[in-house]
Amino acid sequence: MDFVEDYVEASDLQRRDAKDVIDEFCYEIKKMQGNCLDIGCGPGFVTKKLLLPILEHDVQLVANTTGADISETMVSYAQKHNADEKLSYIVLDIEAPELPSDQIERYKNILSFYCLHWCNDLRFALQNVYKLLQSDGKALIAFLGHHGGFDEYVRCKQNPRYQQYLQDAHRYVPYFQRMKISTNYKTSIEISLRKMLQDIGFKILHCSKREKSYRYSKQSLKDHAYAVNPFIHRLPDDIREEFIDHLVNEIISHNGLVPFESTKNEQDMYKNIVLRYYLMIAYVQKLPAAA
Template identity: 60%
Template sequence: MEMVEDYVSGSNMQRRDAQDVIDEFNCELSNMRGKCLDIGSGPGNITKELLLPILPHDAEVVGADISEAMVNYASQKYNDEKRLSFVILDIETSELPSNQVEQYDNAVSFYCLHWCNDIWRALQNIYKLLRPNGKALVMFLGYHSGFEAYLQLKQYPRYQSYLQDACRYVPYFQRRMCKDVRASLRKMLEDVGFEILHCSKREKSYHYSKQSLKNHVCAVNPFMKRLPDDMKSEFIDNLLNEIMNQNVLIPLKSKSKSSQEYLILRYYLLIAYVQKPASAI
């Protein structure tokens, strides 16, 4: 996801869901004092516009993302905000930078952890980044049919060489086909060492026009930069067709005079609010 402007304009679903979680955990967030890490902050708009205003006025926020392009964009766009900074950080790294370990009083992450191939390591790293008593609020995709379309496109001879690792981009719990996703996440969090304050699975849906769906899949597609320019438009069209062919899109006629139809795409989110024990070493 190096196309920063495309992501900003095509991530309305992510923004809405982040706002919903922020509203639900308003009380908890408004008490997050000290230094807060926003994991997977991307272009920084959610961090700046939704998260920062709800935190205490003396709280400091560090946005972290694996993408240098995203971090550079956020750093330049929000360089006038003294309480906000951005760093490049791979939350799946096998060795965290020593100057980051136990440097944060709180952490949040919205729409990031489903991109992690090794979510166990990502959660371990969040644990290590927090100080004792530190709390973390995370929200990520547990299942989304769009990822199944990647696996279908991998079967196309034309795309095979570009999508060899397509499974790597399917959310962890989706590719594991867990029967009880919430229970699996709870056990993982407990095994890492967290005390669980909240853990839930939420069914969600989002209305798309065909154009807004196209904007969305372009914004979050990990394969676009690999494809030759003359294949990109065709690839996106085939991706949209595969999503529609899975019978998860329900036509909904527009209330306006236009003939445009809107589509309902269903998915589910996992939300966890956890704490690192005071006794953690």
């Protein structure tokens, strides 16, 4: 996601859901003391506008763009537009085989919104979250468990016109959604997430799966699909628009998107489209090492 301006204009969904989670856990966030890390900060708006005002004045907040598709461009934008004396930005890959030594056990609190579903190996990413936390440190994370739009990446891969650019399409399907596709995964993803967190060593303070929805117009869906698309930079300029149109039409046709208003006018039909998805939320603590 290196098209920062496009993401800034088309990320209302991410900001809305992040605000909902922050509002719900506002009491816990207000009590946070010590270093904080916001994993997957993107352009920095959620970090600066939603998180920073809630945190205590003595909290040092360090925001990071992280995940499967790390964007130095995002970090540069955040540093330019959303940094101040309390807030700075670094590049950090939460799936890195070896984390920077100066980051290990540096943070008392970790927050992450709309990032970890981009990770190819969610368990490994969460293990790295564990390593970044200090003893007794806490992490509040929210990420997509299932979103029908990602299935369309795999379908688009079958189209000969786009196939060469989408060879790793499965890689960008959220972890639990991908497991369901590849292994007929039937266990509740909430139960699976709980087990994963416990196996890593976290104490679970909260874990839930939320069914959410978002209302789009066809144009806003197209803008969103472009802004978060991991393949768009690979495509030749002359087929990017065509690909996004194809992707959006696939999303509409396979996800049961129904307009709010019945109308015979096809142009008006897609002014209001609802897309449903699951958001995973976990609030966990790293327990002290046994004596």
